[in-house]
Amino acid sequence: MAIGGLIGLLDDVAALAKLTAASLDDVSAAAGRATAKAAGVVVDDAAVTPQYLHGVVAERELAIVKQIALGSIRNKLMFILPAALLLNHFLPGLLPIILMIGGTYLAFEGAEKVWHKLSGQHDDDKPAVEKGPEAEKKIVSGAIRTDLILSAEIMVIALATVSHQVFWSQLASLVVVAFVITVLVYGVVALLVRMDDVGLKLAQRDHSGVQALGRGLVTAMPKVLATISVVGTIAMLWVGGHILMVNLGAEGTGWFSAPYEWVHHIELGIREATGALGGTLSWSFNTLCSAVIGFLVGSVVMGVLRFVPAKRAHSK
Numbered sequence: 533m534a535i536g537g538l539i540g541l542l543d544d545v546a547a548l549a550k551l552t553a554a555s556l557d558d559v560s561a562a563a564g565r566a567t568a569k570a571a572g573v574v575v576d577d578a579a580v581t582p583q584y585l586h587g588v589v590a591e592r593e594l595a596i597v598k599q600i601a602l603g604s605i606r607n608k609l610m611f612i613l614p615a616a617l618l619l620n621h622f623l624p625g626l627l628p629i630i631l632m633i634g635g636t637y638l639a640f641e642g643a644e645k646v647w648h649k650l651s652g653q654h655d656d657d658k659p660a661v662e663k664g665p666e667a668e669k670k671i672v673s674g675a676i677r678t679d680l681i682l683s684a685e686i687m688v689i690a691l692a693t694v695s696h697q698v699f700w701s702q703l704a705s706l707v708v709v710a711f712v713i714t715v716l717v718y719g720v721v722a723l724l725v726r727m728d729d730v731g732l733k734l735a736q737r738d739h740s741g742v743q744a745l746g747r748g749l750v751t752a753m754p755k756v757l758a759t760i761s762v763v764g765t766i767a768m769l770w771v772g773g774h775i776l777m778v779n780l781g782a783e784g785t786g787w788f789s790a791p792y793e794w795v796h797h798i799e800l801g802i803r804e805a806t807g808a809l810g811g812t813l814s815w816s817f818n819t820l821c822s823a824v825i826g827f828l829v830g831s832v833v834m835g836v837l838r839f840v841p842a843k844r845a846h847s848k
Contacts, residue, residue: 593725596672601718603676604683608710611680612687617702620691627688628779634681635775635826636833641678642768643830678768685775686713724760728753770819773826795821 619626690709694702727749734746781789799818803810 592668594722596668597718597722597725599672600675600679600721601714603672604679604714604718605710607676607680607683608687608714609707612684613703613706613710616684616687616691617699617706620695621699631685631688631775632779634684635772635779636829638678638681638768638772639776639826639830640772640833640837641830642765642772643827643834645765645768646827647831647834682771683710685771724757727756766823769823769826769830771822771826772830773822773824774818776829777822777825791821791825 615630616627619630687706687710690706691702694705697705731746731749731753735743735750737743737746777792777795781792795818799814802817803814806813
Protein backbone atom coordinates (compact mmCIF):
# COMPACT_ATOMS: atom_id res chain seq x y z
CA MET A 533 0.00 0.00 0.00
CA ALA A 534 2.79 2.39 0.93
CA ILE A 535 4.58 1.72 -2.34
CA GLY A 536 1.36 2.19 -4.29
CA GLY A 537 0.69 5.47 -2.52
CA LEU A 538 4.24 6.64 -3.24
CA ILE A 539 3.88 5.76 -6.91
CA GLY A 540 0.57 7.61 -7.02
CA LEU A 541 2.17 10.64 -5.40
CA LEU A 542 5.03 10.58 -7.90
CA ASP A 543 2.50 10.37 -10.74
CA ASP A 544 0.70 13.43 -9.35
CA VAL A 545 3.99 15.33 -9.03
CA ALA A 546 4.94 14.41 -12.61
CA ALA A 547 1.52 15.53 -13.88
CA LEU A 548 1.84 18.79 -11.96
CA ALA A 549 5.34 19.33 -13.37
CA LYS A 550 4.04 18.78 -16.91
CA LEU A 551 1.17 21.20 -16.31
CA THR A 552 3.54 23.81 -14.91
CA ALA A 553 5.90 23.42 -17.88
CA ALA A 554 2.98 23.77 -20.29
CA SER A 555 1.81 26.90 -18.46
CA LEU A 556 5.31 28.39 -18.65
CA ASP A 557 5.43 27.60 -22.38
CA ASP A 558 2.07 29.33 -22.82
CA VAL A 559 3.29 32.39 -20.90
CA SER A 560 6.54 32.64 -22.87
CA ALA A 561 4.73 32.19 -26.19
CA ALA A 562 2.10 34.77 -25.27
CA ALA A 563 4.77 37.20 -24.05
CA GLY A 564 6.61 36.74 -27.35
CA ARG A 565 3.46 37.50 -29.37
CA ALA A 566 2.64 40.50 -27.20
CA THR A 567 6.18 41.90 -27.52
CA ALA A 568 6.05 41.51 -31.30
CA LYS A 569 2.70 43.33 -31.47
CA ALA A 570 4.16 46.23 -29.46
CA ALA A 571 7.37 46.40 -31.51
CA GLY A 572 6.33 49.57 -33.34
CA VAL A 573 5.95 51.50 -30.10
CA VAL A 574 9.26 50.05 -28.85
CA VAL A 575 10.99 51.70 -31.81
CA ASP A 576 9.32 54.99 -30.93
CA ASP A 577 10.39 54.69 -27.30
CA ALA A 578 14.00 54.01 -28.31
CA ALA A 579 13.92 57.03 -30.64
CA VAL A 580 12.32 59.41 -28.14
CA THR A 581 14.55 58.75 -25.10
CA PRO A 582 18.03 59.81 -26.37
CA GLN A 583 16.89 63.37 -27.01
CA TYR A 584 16.61 63.90 -23.25
CA LEU A 585 20.36 63.31 -22.95
CA HIS A 586 21.29 66.18 -25.25
CA GLY A 587 23.78 68.44 -23.45
CA VAL A 588 24.54 65.95 -20.67
CA VAL A 589 28.23 65.33 -19.96
CA ALA A 590 29.46 61.85 -20.90
CA GLU A 591 30.18 60.79 -17.31
CA ARG A 592 26.51 61.10 -16.35
CA GLU A 593 24.86 59.56 -19.44
CA LEU A 594 24.71 55.93 -18.30
CA ALA A 595 23.64 56.93 -14.80
CA ILE A 596 20.74 58.93 -16.24
CA VAL A 597 19.78 56.10 -18.61
CA LYS A 598 19.75 53.74 -15.61
CA GLN A 599 17.48 56.09 -13.65
CA ILE A 600 15.10 56.39 -16.60
CA ALA A 601 15.08 52.60 -17.10
CA LEU A 602 14.26 52.00 -13.42
CA GLY A 603 11.51 54.61 -13.69
CA SER A 604 10.20 52.81 -16.78
CA ILE A 605 10.02 49.47 -14.94
CA ARG A 606 8.27 51.23 -12.05
CA ASN A 607 5.81 52.79 -14.50
CA LYS A 608 4.98 49.42 -16.04
CA LEU A 609 4.81 47.22 -12.95
CA MET A 610 3.48 49.56 -10.25
CA PHE A 611 1.10 51.81 -12.18
CA ILE A 612 0.24 50.64 -15.70
CA LEU A 613 -0.01 46.88 -15.19
CA PRO A 614 -2.36 46.87 -12.18
CA ALA A 615 -4.49 49.67 -13.64
CA ALA A 616 -4.73 48.00 -17.06
CA LEU A 617 -5.70 44.61 -15.63
CA LEU A 618 -8.31 46.09 -13.31
CA LEU A 619 -9.79 48.34 -15.97
CA ASN A 620 -9.79 45.51 -18.52
CA HIS A 621 -11.78 43.38 -16.08
CA PHE A 622 -14.19 45.95 -14.60
CA LEU A 623 -14.28 49.01 -16.93
CA PRO A 624 -12.83 48.06 -20.34
CA GLY A 625 -14.48 51.10 -21.94
CA LEU A 626 -12.12 53.43 -20.02
CA LEU A 627 -8.96 52.06 -21.59
CA PRO A 628 -9.40 53.91 -24.93
CA ILE A 629 -10.10 57.16 -23.05
CA ILE A 630 -6.95 56.80 -20.95
CA LEU A 631 -4.95 56.07 -24.08
CA MET A 632 -6.35 59.20 -25.76
CA ILE A 633 -5.29 61.35 -22.80
CA GLY A 634 -1.79 59.93 -23.15
CA GLY A 635 -1.86 60.41 -26.92
CA THR A 636 -2.85 64.06 -26.48
CA TYR A 637 0.07 64.59 -24.09
CA LEU A 638 2.51 63.05 -26.58
CA ALA A 639 1.09 65.16 -29.41
CA PHE A 640 1.45 68.30 -27.27
CA GLU A 641 5.09 67.51 -26.44
CA GLY A 642 5.92 66.85 -30.09
CA ALA A 643 4.15 69.97 -31.37
CA GLU A 644 5.82 72.11 -28.72
CA LYS A 645 9.25 70.93 -29.88
CA VAL A 646 8.39 71.64 -33.51
CA TRP A 647 7.13 75.17 -32.79
CA HIS A 648 10.12 75.83 -30.56
CA LYS A 649 12.43 74.86 -33.43
CA LEU A 650 10.50 76.94 -35.97
CA SER A 651 10.59 79.98 -33.70
CA GLY A 652 14.39 80.05 -33.94
CA GLN A 653 14.87 79.93 -30.17
CA HIS A 654 17.84 77.99 -28.85
CA ASP A 655 18.06 75.87 -25.74
CA ASP A 656 20.82 76.42 -23.24
CA ASP A 657 23.43 73.82 -24.25
CA LYS A 658 25.17 73.92 -20.89
CA PRO A 659 25.39 70.32 -19.61
CA ALA A 660 22.79 69.37 -17.04
CA VAL A 661 25.30 68.43 -14.34
CA GLU A 662 26.90 71.87 -14.64
CA LYS A 663 23.49 73.40 -13.99
CA GLY A 664 23.10 71.31 -10.85
CA PRO A 665 21.39 68.14 -9.64
CA GLU A 666 17.95 69.73 -10.02
CA ALA A 667 18.43 70.04 -13.79
CA GLU A 668 19.40 66.36 -13.98
CA LYS A 669 16.30 65.42 -11.97
CA LYS A 670 14.22 67.46 -14.42
CA ILE A 671 15.70 65.51 -17.36
CA VAL A 672 14.95 62.17 -15.69
CA SER A 673 11.42 63.12 -14.63
CA GLY A 674 10.60 64.45 -18.11
CA ALA A 675 11.83 61.25 -19.76
CA ILE A 676 9.91 59.07 -17.27
CA ARG A 677 6.70 61.06 -17.90
CA THR A 678 7.04 60.49 -21.65
CA ASP A 679 7.91 56.84 -21.02
CA LEU A 680 4.71 56.48 -19.00
CA ILE A 681 2.64 57.27 -22.10
CA LEU A 682 4.60 55.02 -24.43
CA SER A 683 4.74 52.23 -21.85
CA ALA A 684 0.98 52.49 -21.35
CA GLU A 685 0.40 51.92 -25.06
CA ILE A 686 2.90 49.04 -25.11
CA MET A 687 1.23 47.33 -22.16
CA VAL A 688 -2.31 47.87 -23.45
CA ILE A 689 -1.33 46.45 -26.86
CA ALA A 690 0.27 43.50 -25.09
CA LEU A 691 -2.82 43.07 -22.90
CA ALA A 692 -5.05 42.91 -25.97
CA THR A 693 -2.87 40.08 -27.29
CA VAL A 694 -3.23 37.96 -24.12
CA SER A 695 -6.76 39.01 -23.10
CA HIS A 696 -8.13 35.53 -23.88
CA GLN A 697 -5.99 33.97 -21.16
CA VAL A 698 -6.87 33.55 -17.49
CA PHE A 699 -5.88 36.37 -15.13
CA TRP A 700 -2.66 34.83 -13.79
CA SER A 701 -1.39 33.99 -17.27
CA GLN A 702 -2.13 37.56 -18.36
CA LEU A 703 -0.22 38.89 -15.37
CA ALA A 704 2.80 36.63 -15.94
CA SER A 705 2.91 37.40 -19.68
CA LEU A 706 2.74 41.16 -19.11
CA VAL A 707 5.48 41.08 -16.45
CA VAL A 708 7.73 39.30 -18.96
CA VAL A 709 6.84 41.86 -21.64
CA ALA A 710 7.58 44.73 -19.24
CA PHE A 711 11.10 43.49 -18.46
CA VAL A 712 11.97 42.39 -22.01
CA ILE A 713 10.90 45.67 -23.58
CA THR A 714 12.56 47.83 -20.93
CA VAL A 715 15.88 46.00 -21.26
CA LEU A 716 15.63 46.16 -25.07
CA VAL A 717 14.79 49.86 -25.26
CA TYR A 718 17.24 51.17 -22.69
CA GLY A 719 19.97 48.77 -23.75
CA VAL A 720 19.76 50.30 -27.23
CA VAL A 721 19.68 53.82 -25.75
CA ALA A 722 22.75 53.13 -23.60
CA LEU A 723 24.58 51.71 -26.62
CA LEU A 724 23.73 54.77 -28.71
CA VAL A 725 24.83 57.37 -26.19
CA ARG A 726 28.13 55.59 -25.46
CA MET A 727 29.06 54.70 -29.01
CA ASP A 728 31.39 57.71 -29.28
CA ASP A 729 33.42 56.33 -26.35
CA VAL A 730 33.70 53.03 -28.19
CA GLY A 731 34.95 55.00 -31.17
CA LEU A 732 37.60 56.75 -29.07
CA LYS A 733 38.91 53.42 -27.77
CA LEU A 734 39.01 51.96 -31.28
CA ALA A 735 40.85 55.05 -32.54
CA GLN A 736 43.62 54.33 -30.03
CA ARG A 737 44.28 50.82 -31.36
CA ASP A 738 47.35 49.97 -33.43
CA HIS A 739 45.55 48.72 -36.53
CA SER A 740 44.94 51.53 -39.08
CA GLY A 741 41.60 50.08 -40.21
CA VAL A 742 40.31 49.90 -36.63
CA GLN A 743 41.54 53.46 -36.02
CA ALA A 744 39.65 54.69 -39.07
CA LEU A 745 36.48 52.94 -37.86
CA GLY A 746 36.87 54.54 -34.44
CA ARG A 747 37.36 58.03 -35.88
CA GLY A 748 34.33 57.47 -38.11
CA LEU A 749 32.18 56.54 -35.11
CA VAL A 750 33.33 59.61 -33.16
CA THR A 751 32.58 61.87 -36.11
CA ALA A 752 29.24 60.28 -36.92
CA MET A 753 27.67 59.95 -33.46
CA PRO A 754 26.77 63.65 -32.90
CA LYS A 755 24.95 63.59 -36.25
CA VAL A 756 23.30 60.28 -35.41
CA LEU A 757 22.07 61.58 -32.03
CA ALA A 758 20.83 64.81 -33.65
CA THR A 759 18.94 62.72 -36.20
CA ILE A 760 17.50 60.54 -33.44
CA SER A 761 16.31 63.69 -31.66
CA VAL A 762 14.37 64.66 -34.80
CA VAL A 763 13.04 61.12 -35.15
CA GLY A 764 11.98 61.22 -31.50
CA THR A 765 9.95 64.38 -32.07
CA ILE A 766 8.30 62.87 -35.14
CA ALA A 767 7.64 59.69 -33.15
CA MET A 768 5.80 61.70 -30.47
CA LEU A 769 3.53 63.21 -33.13
CA TRP A 770 3.11 59.89 -34.95
CA VAL A 771 2.32 57.78 -31.89
CA GLY A 772 0.17 60.47 -30.27
CA GLY A 773 -1.82 61.03 -33.46
CA HIS A 774 -2.23 57.30 -34.09
CA ILE A 775 -3.49 56.69 -30.54
CA LEU A 776 -6.06 59.46 -30.98
CA MET A 777 -7.13 58.37 -34.46
CA VAL A 778 -7.61 54.71 -33.52
CA ASN A 779 -9.22 55.19 -30.11
CA LEU A 780 -11.68 57.91 -31.12
CA GLY A 781 -13.59 55.21 -32.95
CA ALA A 782 -12.74 52.31 -30.64
CA GLU A 783 -15.29 50.05 -29.06
CA GLY A 784 -16.44 51.75 -25.86
CA THR A 785 -16.02 55.26 -27.26
CA GLY A 786 -17.08 55.31 -30.90
CA TRP A 787 -17.30 59.10 -30.86
CA PHE A 788 -15.67 59.92 -34.15
CA SER A 789 -14.50 57.01 -36.27
CA ALA A 790 -14.41 58.96 -39.57
CA PRO A 791 -10.66 59.82 -39.52
CA TYR A 792 -9.62 56.22 -38.89
CA GLU A 793 -12.07 54.83 -41.44
CA TRP A 794 -10.94 57.35 -44.09
CA VAL A 795 -7.24 56.68 -43.51
CA HIS A 796 -7.79 52.92 -43.34
CA HIS A 797 -9.81 52.92 -46.58
CA ILE A 798 -7.12 54.82 -48.50
CA GLU A 799 -4.41 52.70 -46.87
CA LEU A 800 -6.05 49.52 -48.19
CA GLY A 801 -6.39 51.12 -51.64
CA ILE A 802 -2.69 51.98 -51.70
CA ARG A 803 -1.75 48.46 -50.62
CA GLU A 804 -3.85 46.84 -53.35
CA ALA A 805 -2.72 49.25 -56.09
CA THR A 806 1.04 49.25 -55.52
CA GLY A 807 1.92 45.55 -55.46
CA ALA A 808 5.16 44.68 -53.71
CA LEU A 809 5.55 48.20 -52.33
CA GLY A 810 2.01 48.20 -50.98
CA GLY A 811 2.92 47.40 -47.39
CA THR A 812 5.59 50.09 -47.15
CA LEU A 813 3.59 52.79 -48.93
CA SER A 814 0.36 52.14 -47.03
CA TRP A 815 2.25 52.18 -43.72
CA SER A 816 3.94 55.45 -44.73
CA PHE A 817 0.56 57.01 -45.55
CA ASN A 818 -0.90 55.93 -42.21
CA THR A 819 2.17 57.26 -40.38
CA LEU A 820 2.00 60.60 -42.19
CA CYS A 821 -1.69 61.02 -41.40
CA SER A 822 -1.08 60.10 -37.76
CA ALA A 823 1.77 62.64 -37.48
CA VAL A 824 -0.37 65.39 -39.04
CA ILE A 825 -3.23 64.65 -36.65
CA GLY A 826 -0.77 64.64 -33.74
CA PHE A 827 0.71 67.97 -34.81
CA LEU A 828 -2.71 69.62 -35.23
CA VAL A 829 -4.05 68.35 -31.91
CA GLY A 830 -0.80 69.15 -30.11
CA SER A 831 -0.75 72.67 -31.57
CA VAL A 832 -4.33 73.29 -30.41
CA VAL A 833 -3.51 72.08 -26.88
CA MET A 834 -0.37 74.19 -26.87
CA GLY A 835 -2.34 77.26 -27.94
CA VAL A 836 -4.98 76.69 -25.28
CA LEU A 837 -2.40 76.24 -22.53
CA ARG A 838 -0.71 79.50 -23.52
CA PHE A 839 -3.95 81.42 -24.08
CA VAL A 840 -5.51 80.64 -20.69
CA PRO A 841 -2.64 82.01 -18.53
CA ALA A 842 -2.31 85.02 -20.84
CA LYS A 843 -6.03 85.74 -20.52
CA ARG A 844 -5.85 85.48 -16.72
CA ALA A 845 -2.85 87.81 -16.63
CA HIS A 846 -4.67 90.30 -18.88
CA SER A 847 -7.84 90.19 -16.73
CA LYS A 848 -5.79 91.12 -13.66
